[in-house]
Amino acid sequence: xxxxxxxxxxxxxxxxxxxxxxxxxxxxxxxxxxxxxxxxxxxxxxxxxxxxxxxxxxxxxxxxxxxxxxxxxxxxxxxxxxxxxxxxxxxxxxxxxxxxxxxxxxxxxxxxxxxxxxxxxxxxxxxxxxxxxxxxxxxxxxxxxxxxxxxxxxxxxxxxxxxxxxxxxxxxxxxxxxxxxxxxxxxxxxxxxxxxxxxxxxxxxxxxxxxxxxxxxxxxxxxxxxxxxxxxxxxxxxxxxxxxxxxxxxxxxxxxxxxxxxxxxxxxxxxxxxxxxxxxxxxxxxxxxxxxxxxxxxxxxxxxxxxxxxxxxxxxxxxxxxxxxxxxxxxxxxxxxxxxxxxxxxxxxxxxxxxxxxxxxxxxxxxxxxxxxxxxxxxxxxxxxxxxxxxxxxxxxxxxxxxxxxxxxxxxxxxxxxxxx
Amino acid sequence: xxxxxxxxxxxxxxxxxxxxxxxxxxxxxxxxxxxxxxxxxxxxxxxxxxxxxxxxxxxxxxxxxxxxxxxxxxxxxxxxxxxxxxxxxxxxxxxxxxxxxxxxxxxxxxxxxxxxxxxxxxxxxxxxxxxxxxxxxxxxxxxxxxxxxxxxxxxxxxxxxxxxxxxxxxxxxxxxxxxxxxxxxxxxxxxxxxxxxxxxxxxxxxxxxxxxxxxxxxxxxxxxxxxxxxxxxxxxxxxxxxxxxxxxxxxxxxxxxxxxxxxxxxxxxxxxxxxxxxxxxxxxxxxxxxxxxxxxxxxxxxxxxxxxxxxxxxxxxxxxxxxxxxxxxxxxxxxxxxxxxxxxxxxxxxxxxxxxxxxxxxxxxxxxxxxxxxxxxxxxxxxxxxxxxxxxxxxxxxxxxxxxxxxxxxxxxxxxxxxxx
Numbered sequence: 001x002x003x004x005x006x007x008x009x010x011x012x013x014x015x016x017x018x019x020x021x022x023x024x025x026x027x028x029x030x031x032x033x034x035x036x037x038x039x040x041x042x043x044x045x046x047x048x049x050x051x052x053x054x055x056x057x058x059x060x061x062x063x064x065x066x067x068x069x070x071x072x073x074x075x076x077x078x079x080x081x082x083x084x085x086x087x088x089x090x091x092x093x094x095x096x097x098x099x100x101x102x103x104x105x106x107x108x109x110x111x112x113x114x115x116x117x118x119x120x121x122x123x124x125x126x127x128x129x130x131x132x133x134x135x136x137x138x139x140x141x142x143x144x145x146x147x148x149x150x151x152x153x154x155x156x157x158x159x160x161x162x163x164x165x166x167x168x169x170x171x172x173x174x175x176x177x178x179x180x181x182x183x184x185x186x187x188x189x190x191x192x193x194x195x196x197x198x199x200x201x202x203x204x205x206x207x208x209x210x211x212x213x214x215x216x217x218x219x220x221x222x223x224x225x226x227x228x229x230x231x232x233x234x235x236x237x238x239x240x241x242x243x244x245x246x247x248x249x250x251x252x253x254x255x256x257x258x259x260x261x262x263x264x265x266x267x268x269x270x271x272x273x274x275x276x277x278x279x280x281x282x283x284x285x286x287x288x289x290x291x292x293x294x295x296x297x298x299x300x301x302x303x304x305x306x307x308x309x310x311x312x313x314x315x316x317x318x319x320x321x322x323x324x325x326x327x328x329x330x331x332x333x334x335x336x337x338x339x340x341x342x343x344x345x346x347x348x349x350x351x352x353x354x355x356x357x358x359x360x361x362x363x364x365x366x367x368x369x370x371x372x373x374x375x376x377x378x379x380x381x382x383x384x385x386x387x388x389x390x391x392x393x394x395x396x397x398x399x400x401x402x403x404x405x406x407x408x409x410x411x412x413x414x415x416x417x418x419x420x421x
Numbered sequence: 422x423x424x425x426x427x428x429x430x431x432x433x434x435x436x437x438x439x440x441x442x443x444x445x446x447x448x449x450x451x452x453x454x455x456x457x458x459x460x461x462x463x464x465x466x467x468x469x470x471x472x473x474x475x476x477x478x479x480x481x482x483x484x485x486x487x488x489x490x491x492x493x494x495x496x497x498x499x500x501x502x503x504x505x506x507x508x509x510x511x512x513x514x515x516x517x518x519x520x521x522x523x524x525x526x527x528x529x530x531x532x533x534x535x536x537x538x539x540x541x542x543x544x545x546x547x548x549x550x551x552x553x554x555x556x557x558x559x560x561x562x563x564x565x566x567x568x569x570x571x572x573x574x575x576x577x578x579x580x581x582x583x584x585x586x587x588x589x590x591x592x593x594x595x596x597x598x599x600x601x602x603x604x605x606x607x608x609x610x611x612x613x614x615x616x617x618x619x620x621x622x623x624x625x626x627x628x629x630x631x632x633x634x635x636x637x638x639x640x641x642x643x644x645x646x647x648x649x650x651x652x653x654x655x656x657x658x659x660x661x662x663x664x665x666x667x668x669x670x671x672x673x674x675x676x677x678x679x680x681x682x683x684x685x686x687x688x689x690x691x692x693x694x695x696x697x698x699x700x701x702x703x704x705x706x707x708x709x710x711x712x713x714x715x716x717x718x719x720x721x722x723x724x725x726x727x728x729x730x731x732x733x734x735x736x737x738x739x740x741x742x743x744x745x746x747x748x749x750x751x752x753x754x755x756x757x758x759x760x761x762x763x764x765x766x767x768x769x770x771x772x773x774x775x776x777x778x779x780x781x782x783x784x785x786x787x788x789x790x791x792x793x794x795x796x797x798x799x800x801x802x803x804x805x806x807x808x809x810x811x812x813x814x815x816x817x818x819x820x821x822x823x824x825x826x827x828x829x830x831x832x833x834x835x836x837x838x839x840x841x842x
Contacts, residue, residue, distance in 0.1 A: 025711045028675060028678040035709070061479050062478055063478070063479055064478070217639075227450075288456070289446075289450040289451055289456055290446045290451065290456070290479055291449075291450055
């Protein structure tokens with residue numbers, strides 16, 4: 001393991017690691033030990049990541065995702081004072097936890113709860129506020145999945161076609177005999193590890209190729225995402241089981257770019273951001289070839305993320321317009337076959353499935369999620385008419401330590417909002 | 422000289438070098454020879470700069486300069502069809518030139534002419550359009566100069582104080598015995614070259630320290646702007662003559678940050694951008710310490726630059742509010758002593774002076790300018806009630822080849838607008 005992946009032995013808690021308390025990047029100039037940098041990997045390291053995750057564009061190149069000149073959809077407020085005291089049962093614990101405690105436990109940078117489209121709860125911490133963007137990490141995938149699924153619906157992409165039909169460059173890779181649908185649902189069998197605690201995992205080689213991880217002197221590896229993807233080998237079979245691998249989203253992004261002839265940023269702007277009533281432009285990180293990181297590069301304000309969730313809850317509509325096809329949203333929320341999900345071993349997500357880059361709970365409320373490392377989340381509960389958007393900077397990448405104090409909290413919030421209205 | 426400074430032997434003309442024609446960064450991914458990159462210096466090289474100058478945030482880290490939630494000031498239109506045929510006499514030529522030809526000659530990426538606050542002429546070329554930002558290069562300085570001059574007016578900065586009163590870190594440098602006013606007017610005597618054609622010029626060491634020029638393997642030099650500035654030595658005396666050196670602006674930026682306790686981006690947002698009626702957020706490049714490039718890092722849309730010029734023309738007012746003090750604007754437009762300007766040797770700018778980071782013509786119209794390499798310009802003609810904002814990507818850095826086909830054109834435009842209304 002190299003140092004950028006080392007968590008501190010006894011992690012600071014949420015208050016101790018508050019970036020204002022830590023005084024990251026404070027001073028003219030900040031003292032060297034208080035700088036958060038790209039080229040020493042500190043931006044990815046806890047607790048520096050609590051500053052970096054709200055300041056990605058200060059650290060790496062980005063492309064704008066324009067909201068265009070359209071009107072802002074004001075989210076009406078119906079703030080409630082009873083929600084902080086909401087109790088829920090964390091997974092694997094016999095002691096109830098309060099909602100407000102869960103936000104600290106999970107190193108929350110911000111959270112918004114919408115009920116019937118109105119803000120009932122909104123909190124910010126760390127380096128985030130209502131008007132500044134935060135990196136969405138793998139929540140990005142669900143945006144790209146929506147665009148991919150729309151292009152399939154429109155017939156511009158054939159989901160039964162081989163990936164190589166669109167991207168011949170992948171002919172020699174593990175993707176060669178995978179279909180677009182297998183990529184969309186991540187049922188490909190690929191020799192690529194998503195274990196963030198292993199510095200030799202494929203995800204880090206991928207990130208380094210894409211310019212999101214600094215390169216050692218003399219680096220000779222792939223120079224961009226689209227130079228890395230063809231080097232990925234096959235492992236196992238395609239179509240049998242869900243296996244979460246970020247590179248699937250970047251292959252999907254490649255296909256989207258090729259069939260539309262437009263950048264992902266422009267796709268995101270034209271299909272979603274300019275029609276959403278967003279308050280702010282979003283942005284996305286890019287590699288040295290100008291290619292967006294489809295797998296994890298999106299940055300948005302929390303409210304704009306919530307607006308996206310509300311649009312999904314409304315079957316793809318916002319501002320009286322259809323952004324996404326209701327059939328596409330319905331297909332996503334119905335999910336895939338949970339039997340294909342079991343072997344992935346997510347013990348915090350029993351009975352779930354993965355469809356078009358979304359996580360589907362198959363719970364009685366029909367809840368489904370976009371999820372990103374360090375606790376990024378968009379949770380949509382159709383029955384409860386509730387959307388939760390959350391950004392965070394947990395000291396551990398991955399969601400295994402976060403799910404126990406978030407997923408049952410979200411469900412408890414849904415039940416509470418249903419009962420008390 | 423190293424390669425990033427080499428112009429092509431016979432430069433392509435404006436049409437040939439059009440970035441759409443060159444197909445920079447087109448393709449999924451663009452072929453390697455069509456990429457414009459930070460780490461090989463191609464972003465600074467003509468003709469790649471014609472793409473890069475409209476896409477800086479895709480290449481380097483940046484900070485947002487927020488326009489905030491305030492209203493957009495719509496620039497009313499009064500487009501005129503007679504302006505392309507306007508004739509003027511280029512400096513040093515006996516052959517008249519047409520206005521529209523001058524735009525090609527000077528590799529214009531976009532130009533807006535306001536008369537009495539209304540758009541009478543607006544054109545875009547290259548990679549620029551009305552809604553995308555372009556790098557302002559040294560036009561940035563005039564924004565920072567306005568903020569510095571306002572802080573002097575407010576008494577937060579004493580212009581007669583030594584620079585080291587605010588920045589003790591400069592005690593061992595050539596700035597040690599310079600006053601704030603000498604820095605504001607660039608009458609410091611410093612061992613630092615602004616000759617862009619010399620790869621060993623101080624400006625390139627400065628840019629490299631600030632992360633705007635790639636660093637060779639094993640680079641051991643200063644790691645940020647504020648580590649470079651204390652290394653600058655004195656040459657000559659302070660206060661005698663104007664001598665254009667970008668580092669003065671970065672010292673001014675340092676002072677502004679220290680006395681306000683705010684980043685330059687936030688200063689620019691709070692004092693100017695959020696009050697200007699701007700259409701878009703602006704942004705500014707930052708170094709590894711998060712410090713903005715006060716000397717050249719600003720990126721704006723052309724119309725928003727024009728709005729800034731119009732605010733200056735209106736004595737510091739926009740939207741019925743005072744952004745800048747009328748006394749500050751008047752002091753700038755009055756200029757400094759032209760006798761101190763002579764030895765700088767700008768033969769295209771006879772009788773001009775430099776005041777608070779602005780270029781003052783002392784012509785009968787009282788025109789004054791913000792100027793940046795490769796032809797960036799904001800030209801304010803109070804008598805003609807005219808503002809011209811221009812972005813460009815000339816094949817040569819510096820303005821010696823650009824002034825002959827721009828400054829007389831701007832003055833001819835002013836006379837024409839005065840006569841024909």
